[in-house]
Amino acid sequence: MIRIGHGFDVHQLIEGRRCIIGGVDIPHSKGLLGHSDADVLLHAICDAMLGAAALGDIGKHFPDTDVRYKGIDSRELLRHVVKLIRAKHYAIVNIDATVMAQAPRLSAHIDQMCANIAEDCNLLRDAINVKATTTEKLGFVGREEGIAAEAVCLLQRFQI
Ligand SMILES: Nc1ccn([C@@H]2O[C@H](COP(=O)(O)O)[C@@H](O)[C@H]2O)c(=O)n1
Numbered sequence: 001m002i003r004i005g006h007g008f009d010v011h012q013l014i015e016g017r018r019c020i021i022g023g024v025d026i027p028h029s030k031g032l033l034g035h036s037d038a039d040v041l042l043h044a045i046c047d048a049m050l051g052a053a054a055l056g057d058i059g060k061h062f063p064d065t066d067v068r069y070k071g072i073d074s075r076e077l078l079r080h081v082v083k084l085i086r087a088k089h090y091a092i093v094n095i096d097a098t099v100m101a102q103a104p105r106l107s108a109h110i111d112q113m114c115a116n117i118a119e120d121c122n123l124l125r126d127a128i129n130v131k132a133t134t135t136e137k138l139g140f141v142g143r144e145e146g147i148a149a150e151a152v153c154l155l156q157r158f159q160i
């Protein structure tokens, strides 16, 4: 059996925060606001994986009212979600994601993002694809007020 999941996340861009996307700390004048490190890409991927396994969403597993998650590295959240997926006897087939950011430019960082995600999911690099797009200066992304990310994930149930 195969199952698909979708994830979407947005974080506000403000001064005085780091801009961590896909586990890469990207030099930028502004960074992402959140209870955790606000890694918008990893949050969308977690939600896609949880969705595919009918396990709810990231806020259910890691409430933003819980001090344990304050400032947490979202790669830790991703690795935990991978464990939840495996506990339900699912293997990840592939992940595809898009980051919507007017700035900073992400192309030079995409390979490292994919490598981080592959490592945390115990997958080959080829199973992961990350893309970036501006929104042509339109909307909150275009005004550089925030960054959004979408992801899809395919899971396959393995025999036990
Ligand atoms: N933050 C971003 C946004 C886009 N890119 C790269 O530029 C290409 C063209 O962007 P469009 O918005 O015109 O689609 C896109 O395919 C990305 O490769 C980027 O590096 N960082």
Ligand SMILES: C[C@@]1(CO)OP(=O)(O)OP(=O)(O)OC[C@H]1O
Binding pocket: 009, 010, 033, 034, 035, 036, 037, 038, 039, 043, 058, 059, 062, 063, 064, 065, 069, 070, 072
């Ligand atoms: C990750 C969590 C938990 O630290 O906090 P945020 O960094 O605010 O991120 P969000 O995308 O709102 O997802 C759920 C949260 O519970």
